[in-house]
Amino acid sequence: MNHTTTTALPARAKSSRDQWFLGGFVVLYALIALFSGGYFVYLLNLIGIFALVAIGLTILTGFSGQTSLGHAGFFAIGAYASAIFAQRWGVPFWLAIPLAGAFATVIGALIALPALRLKDLYLAIATLGFGIVTQKVIFEWRTVTGGGGGMQVPMPSLFGLSVADGSRMAWVIAATLAAGTWAAFRLASSRTGRALSMLRESETAAACIGIRVARYKVVAFALSAFYTAVAGGLYANVVRYVNPESFDVNMSIMFLAMIVIGGMGSVRGALLGAAFYVAVPEAFRGFKDAPGLIFGISLMLVVILLPGGLTSLLRARRKAAS
Amino acid sequence: MTAELIIGGLASGSLYALIGIAVVLVLQATDVPNFAQGEMAMFSTFVAYTMLNTYSLSWWIALPAAIAFAALQGIVVQQLIIRPLLGSPTINAVIATLGLNMALHSVAGMIWGNLTNVFTSPVADLPVFRLFGVNVSPDSALTILVSVAMIIVFTLILRHTRAGIALRAASQDQAVAKLMGISVSRSFALAWAMGSVAGLVAGILVAPILFLDVNLMAPLLIKGFAGAVLGGLSSLPGVFVGGLLLGVVENLLGAYVSGTFNEALSFILIIVVLIVAPAGIFGRVKSTKV
Numbered sequence: 001m002n003h004t005t006t007t008a009l010p011a012r013a014k015s016s017r018d019q020w021f022l023g024g025f026v027v028l029y030a031l032i033a034l035f036s037g038g039y040f041v042y043l044l045n046l047i048g049i050f051a052l053v054a055i056g057l058t059i060l061t062g063f064s065g066q067t068s069l070g071h072a073g074f075f076a077i078g079a080y081a082s083a084i085f086a087q088r089w090g091v092p093f094w095l096a097i098p099l100a101g102a103f104a105t106v107i108g109a110l111i112a113l114p115a116l117r118l119k120d121l122y123l124a125i126a127t128l129g130f131g132i133v134t135q136k137v138i139f140e141w142r143t144v145t146g147g148g149g150g151m152q153v154p155m156p157s158l159f160g161l162s163v164a165d166g167s168r169m170a171w172v173i174a175a176t177l178a179a180g181t182w183a184a185f186r187l188a189s190s191r192t193g194r195a196l197s198m199l200r201e202s203e204t205a206a207a208c209i210g211i212r213v214a215r216y217k218v219v220a221f222a223l224s225a226f227y228t229a230v231a232g233g234l235y236a237n238v239v240r241y242v243n244p245e246s247f248d249v250n251m252s253i254m255f256l257a258m259i260v261i262g263g264m265g266s267v268r269g270a271l272l273g274a275a276f277y278v279a280v281p282e283a284f285r286g287f288k289d290a291p292g293l294i295f296g297i298s299l300m301l302v303v304i305l306l307p308g309g310l311t312s313l314l315r316a317r318r319k320a321a322s
Numbered sequence: 323m324t325a326e327l328i329i330g331g332l333a334s335g336s337l338y339a340l341i342g343i344a345v346v347l348v349l350q351a352t353d354v355p356n357f358a359q360g361e362m363a364m365f366s367t368f369v370a371y372t373m374l375n376t377y378s379l380s381w382w383i384a385l386p387a388a389i390a391f392a393a394l395q396g397i398v399v400q401q402l403i404i405r406p407l408l409g410s411p412t413i414n415a416v417i418a419t420l421g422l423n424m425a426l427h428s429v430a431g432m433i434w435g436n437l438t439n440v441f442t443s444p445v446a447d448l449p450v451f452r453l454f455g456v457n458v459s460p461d462s463a464l465t466i467l468v469s470v471a472m473i474i475v476f477t478l479i480l481r482h483t484r485a486g487i488a489l490r491a492a493s494q495d496q497a498v499a500k501l502m503g504i505s506v507s508r509s510f511a512l513a514w515a516m517g518s519v520a521g522l523v524a525g526i527l528v529a530p531i532l533f534l535d536v537n538l539m540a541p542l543l544i545k546g547f548a549g550a551v552l553g554g555l556s557s558l559p560g561v562f563v564g565g566l567l568l569g570v571v572e573n574l575l576g577a578y579v580s581g582t583f584n585e586a587l588s589f590i591l592i593i594v595v596l597i598v599a600p601a602g603i604f605g606r607v608k609s610t611k612v
Contacts, residue, residue, distance in 0.1 A: 067413070114593055117600040121355050125551040126596050128544070129589030136586040249544060253357070253420055260417040292428035299421025303414040304406050 021268055022181055029174050041170050045238050047278045048173040049231045054258045054270035055184045056227025061256065062265035063193060064220040065200030067120065070111075070127035071255045073134035074225045076247035077104045078232025080138060080145055083153045083242055093156035094172075097233035101226045108225025112218040131252050138244040150243035153236045173234055180227060184267045187223075196220055200265075228255075261302050263309025272310040276302075325456040327573045333462035335569020336469035337524050339562045341539075341546025342553070343473065344520035346561045351493045351513035353412055354404060358419040360543030361426035362399070363521030364536060366392040367529055368434050370522070371441055381444055388526070389519055396518030397511045404514070405507055430536045443530030465527045472523055473562050476516060480558075485512055545569075552592050554605025564602060568592075 032044050053075060060066050081100035085091040091099065111130055118126050138145045145151060156169070187193045195216050198206040207213050236242050254277060262273025280298055281291040306312055341359060348356045356362075370388035373379045379387075403422060407415045448460035480486040492499040492509040499506055524546075525539060532538060545568060553564020568588060575591075576584035595603065 114597045118596055119600070121349075121547075121555065122551055122596055122600060122602070124355075125548055126593050129548070129593050132589050133586045136583060140582055256413075257417050257420055260413055264411070264413065290428065292424045292431075296421040296423065296425030296428065299424070300403055300418045303410075303418045303421070304403070307407075307410040307414055 022178070022185070025181075025271060026174060026178050029170070029177075032170075042238070043278055043282060045170055045173050045234075047275050048170070048177045049235050049238065050255075050258060050277055051177055051271045051274035052180050052231035052234070053228050053255055054262065054274045055180055055267055056224045056231070057255050057259050058265065058267060058270045059184065059187065059196070059227065060220045060224035062259055062270075063188065063200065064196035064217065066115070066217065066220060067124045067256070068127040068224070069124045069249070069252045069256065070129070070131035070134075071224075071228050072247045072249070072251035073131040074104050074108060074228035075232040075235070075251065075255075076134055076138060076242075076244070077107060077225075078229025079236035079242045079247070080151070080232075081229070082233035083151055083236045084144060086154045086156075087151070090154075092158075093233075093237050094158060097230055097237070100233045101230040104229030104232075105222045105226040109218050109222040111225070112221035115221065116214050116217055128249060128252065131247075131249060135244055135247055138247070145244070148244060150241055153240045153242065155240075156237045169234075169238055173238075176230065176234060180230070181267060181271070184227075184270075188267065192216070192219065197265075257299060261299065261309055263311030266309075266311050268314070269309045269311035276310060323577075324574075327577050328570055329456060329458055329462055331570030331573030332566055333459075333465045333569070334573065335549070335566035336466050337528050337542060337565075338545045338549040338568050339565025340469050340472060340520050340524040340527075341542055342550030342561045342565045343476065343558060344517040344524070345546055346550050346555055346558065347476070347513050347520070348517045349555060351489060352400075352404060352408065352415075352510050354407075354415040354419065355412075355547070356419050356517065357416060357543070358399070358422040358426065359517065359521050359546070360539035361423045361430070362392075362395060362518055363525040363542075364539040365426050365430055366395060366518065366522040367441075367525030367534065367538070368430055370526055371439060371529070371534055372434075374442075375439075385526075388522055392518045392522035393515040396514035396516070399518070400511045400514035401507070404510070408510075427536055434536070436536060439534040441526075441529035441534040446530065461527075461531055468523060468527060469562075472520060473558065476520070477558060479516070485509070489513055548589065548592055551602055552595060554599075554602025556601070556605045560602060560604030563604065567603075 029044065029048070032040060053071065056074075057068065057071055060068055078097070078100045081103050082093065082096040085096035085099055086093055111127070115123055115126060139148055141147070142149075158172075195206070195211045196219075198209070198211055199213060199216055199220075203213050206216075258273035258277045259270055260273070261276050262271065263269025276298075281295050284291045284294045302310065341363070344359050344363070345356055348354060348359075366388060369391050370384055373384040373387060374381070399422065403418050404415060407418055443461055443464075445460040445464050450457055450459050451463075452458070478486075480490060488499070488504045489509040489512050491502065492504055492506045493513075496506050499509070521539075524542065528542060529538060546565065549565030549568040550561045551564070552568055553560040553562070555561065571591060572584050572588045575587045579587060599605070
């Protein structure tokens with residue numbers, strides 16, 4: 001599948017603009033976390049968590065053009081691994097989540113090996129298979145995961161202070177998201193990021209100028225799995241109860257929808273897509289059956305009216321201003 | 323025992339094959355993997371159900387009317403949603419079909435509710451019969467026969483009618499097809515109509531076996547995609563064999579290896595096959611110019 005490329009801007013101008021955007025996002029996040037409570041903070045946390053997933057998927061699909069329909073698998077691995085580390089061995093959550101991320105990174109790299117030869121729909125179906133197998137393993141490995149009955153996640157605490165109540169978790173997620181976003185912006189303009197973009201444009205051309213295609217695909221899968229699993233770990237600590245049923249094919253498909261809605265290949269787009277994914281169905285929660293209808297129609301409208309995703313709105317306005 | 327498992331596998335496999343063919347007809351023409359195929363099929367199956375049960379029409383009226391509805395549904399989707407997206411990245415069209423999938427799902431829930439309905443099979447009165455010493459249920463026999471007939475009809479349309487040949491030309495090269503006086507959007511509409519009808523037929527065949535509700539087609543869609551990829555997306559016979567193979571393998575694995583892991587095992591098998599043959603078993607690897 002072909003993907004739109006982000007418009008070429010001078011590197012320095014782009015990065016300073018990105019920093020403003022990132023700064024604005026963090027300030028907004030902090031204001032909501034400070035001045036509102038309860039359900040709003042919960043939604044905000046979800047947006048932050050899914051934004052991390054969207055950034056992870058952007059690295060794989062947006063930068064390097066590899067379509068994945070199995071990211072719910074990495075998300076589930078992150079959620080379950082961090083829950084199991086915390087529950088079985090009493091690992092504190094701030095250590096359990098990165099450990100889960102590291103574990104998923106290894107799995108991501110292993111998944112990349114069979115995926116090296118596959119493209120487009122074939123790759124999509126193979127990754128979809130990975131998601132289904134992961135969900136099934138969690139379902140059946142009852143002694144470790146609790147099977148279909150799900151699993152409680154211990155109270156996350158930091159220096160004896162519970163992080164579970166109020167908006168404290170929002171700060172943890174905001175900090176992780178800020179770090180993840182910053183790292184993704186850096187990655188995009190680094191040697192690795194440019195190599196990944198080259199893979200998306202043409203693998204043959206990339207190989208011709210000396211980019212090791214196989215190695216960079218493995219890197220893309222591993223990094224993407226890390227982001228997604230960290231998000232999964234945070235998710236487990238926010239909802240405090242995980243259940244294999246939620247990590248299904250639909251979730252993987254929605255992850256992909258997020259980055260297309262936001263704007264393929266741009267980190268900004270990933271953040272916007274996550275916000276869209278959480279906020280739009282939430283706005284129409286009151287009507288029976290309506291959230292699916294409205295979200296479905298809005299997916300269609302966005303891709304038809306804004307082929308570059310929501311982020312192209314920002315870009316168009318800027319172009320008009322200058 | 324094994325023979326019966328194989329017959330059962332062939333029956334479910336031919337459903338996968340029908341859905342796979344519905345997807346591949348559209349994919350070859352427009353390059354869009356249609357993720358709305360499942361809910362489009364579910365929706366038109368409900369239309370058939372309403373005509374048969376609510377208005378108690380006979381099969382002879384309800385079936386042609388449902389086929390006409392399915393064809394129209396495919397054409398409307400092509401003209402309204404896919405046509406504006408031709409030329410933009412494929413992934414955008416994929417997301418549009420996902421959106422359509424969700425929208426149809428909730429509209430069907432609003433109209434028909436989320437309850438399970440009994441869809442009476444057209445061959446419900448026939449007894450189980452024996453063929454070469456193997457028990458065959460009439461539903462399995464009907465499913466296999468109808469699917470094979472559909473594949474033959476589609477192949478004949480594509481090979482021997484003007485519209486079918488125009489469709490193949492338009493799938494190969496839109497610009498050249500236009501220069502030859504072919505209406506590309508009409509050809510694509512034909513592909514969508516054929517895909518939608520294949521989905522309806524699969525829906526009508528599976529509804530008596532699994533009961534009819536709004537979640538009927540989602541698992542079947544994934545199996546359809548998987549079977550198509552297993553066989554290779556470049557030829558209709560390949561897709562058909564891939565679907566059958568998936569059905570049979572799934573049934574045998576379920577009976578002899580593990581009942582709970584059969585779906586996971588089938589996907590592991592697909593991944594292994596794809597490692598060896600990255601374009602499916604019967605797929606040709608397209609050589610691309612740099």
